[in-house]
Amino acid sequence: IVYFRAKSAPAVAPAAGEVTNRPGSPPQTTAILFDRLNQPKPEALDAWKKLRLSLQQLSSGEGIYLYMLALDGSLVPLHPIPKNPWVPAADDKTWPQQLEGMSDKIIKMIGRTRPAGQLQEEAVKKTYVALETLGRQLANYGGEKHIAWVMRDVPTESNPKTPCNGDWLDCALYVPHLTVTLEHADVPVSPVSYATISNPDTNRGMLDIAGLLEGRAY
Numbered sequence: 001i002v003y004f005r006a007k008s009a010p011a012v013a014p015a016a017g018e019v020t021n022r023p024g025s026p027p028q029t030t031a032i033l034f035d036r037l038n039q040p041k042p043e044a045l046d047a048w049k050k051l052r053l054s055l056q057q058l059s060s061g062e063g064i065y066l067y068m069l070a071l072d073g074s075l076v077p078l079h080p081i082p083k084n085p086w087v088p089a090a091d092d093k094t095w096p097q098q099l100e101g102m103s104d105k106i107i108k109m110i111g112r113t114r115p116a117g118q119l120q121e122e123a124v125k126k127t128y129v130a131l132e133t134l135g136r137q138l139a140n141y142g143g144e145k146h147i148a149w150v151m152r153d154v155p156t157e158s159n160p161k162t163p164c165n166g167d168w169l170d171c172a173l174y175v176p177h178l179t180v181t182l183e184h185a186d187v188p189v190s191p192v193s194y195a196t197i198s199n200p201d202t203n204r205g206m207l208d209i210a211g212l213l214e215g216r217a218y
Contacts, residue, residue, distance in 0.1 A: 027063060027141065027142060027143035027144075028063055028144045028145075028146075029063045029064075029065075029081075029138055029144070030063065030064050030065070030145075030146045030147070030148060031065045031134045031137070031138055031146070031147050031148070032051070032064065032065065032066045032067070032147075032148045032150060033067050033068075033069055033131065033134060033147060033148070033149045033150065033151075034047070034048065034051065034066065034067065034068045034078075034150045035068075035069045035151040035152070036068055036069055036109070036110055037069045037071055037072075037123055037127060038069075038123065038127060038152055038153060038155045039151060039152040040152065041110065041111060043152055043195050044110045044152075045107065045110055045111075046194060046195075047150055047152075047193075047194040047195070048103075048106060048107065048110060050194050051194070052099050052100075052103060055096040055099055056096050056097060056099055056100070058096045060092075060093045061079070061092055061093055061094065061095045061096040061097075062093045063092070064079075064096075065079050065080060066078040066079040067080070067130075067134065068109065069126075069127060069130050070109060070112075071112055071113075071114050071115060072115050072118075073123065073126030073127070073129075073130070074126075075130045075133055078102065078106065079095045081134070081137045081138065085140045085141045085142075120157055121157040123155055124155045124156060124157040124173065125157075125173075125174055127155050128174045128175075128177070128178045131147060131149065131178060131182065131189060132178060132181045132182065135147065135181060135182045135189075136181070138187045139184075139186065139187065145185075145186065145187045145188075146187065146188055146189075146190065146215075147182075147187055147188070147189045147190070147215075148190055148192050149189055149191045149192060150192050150193075150194070151193060152193055152195055152202075153193075153202045153205060153206075154191065154202075154205035154206060154208070154209045156168055156172050156175075156205070157174075158171045158172060158173070159171045168208075169208055175209075175212070178213075179212050179213065182213055182214075183214075188214040188215040189210070189213035189215045190210060190215035190216045190217065190218060191206045191209060191210055191215070191217050191218070192217075192218045193206065193218070203217075
């Protein structure tokens with residue numbers, strides 16, 4: 001189980017002449033970032049198939065939004081967060097059941113060729129910018145907010161001006177900015193990998209970034 005949400009029973013409306021001071025259930029909003037930029041093609045295809053099947057089992061897609069981080073670093077909205085938090089998307093509840101029809105298009109996007117000449121630092125920066133962008137959008141919503149980052153490994157780039165004598169986080173570029181932005185937005189991030197990970201550095205990186213961003217590694 002990667003993410004579990006129990007929806008409470010709807011509150012009974014007060015009868016005529018009665019009032020209540022009981023608050024309603026706070027909303028919960030989740031943005032799923034499917035990271036193609038930092039996943040090899042075979043693992044990305046496998047992850048998408050598993051993610052799609054999981055989403056299609058949801059009884060409702062309300063409050064859940066889906067994006068892809070493409071190979072060029074662009075943030076592709078597959079089911080975007082509404083600009084106005086008071087006006088949810090019309091298909092909020094049924095969009096997971098429509099993923100079957102979208103799957104061919106998404107698989108084609110996964111199979112595209114990586115742009116030539118793309119530097120590691122550029123990929124790292126675009127990955128973190130995508131997370132910050134989602135965090136800023138979710139900051140407008142009340143209740144619990146969360147980003148599930150479907151990925152393979154945490155992309156990193158060291159600061160060439162700072163010798164890295166300690167942990168990778170001590171000299172990683174863009175990590176402090178990412179941490180402050182998401183903390184200000186009050187949006188935790190949980191890295192999720194469908195791959196079988198045998199590299200201890202990969203596991204440690206996921207745990208480190210989850211701890212920094214107040215999420216949990218899966």
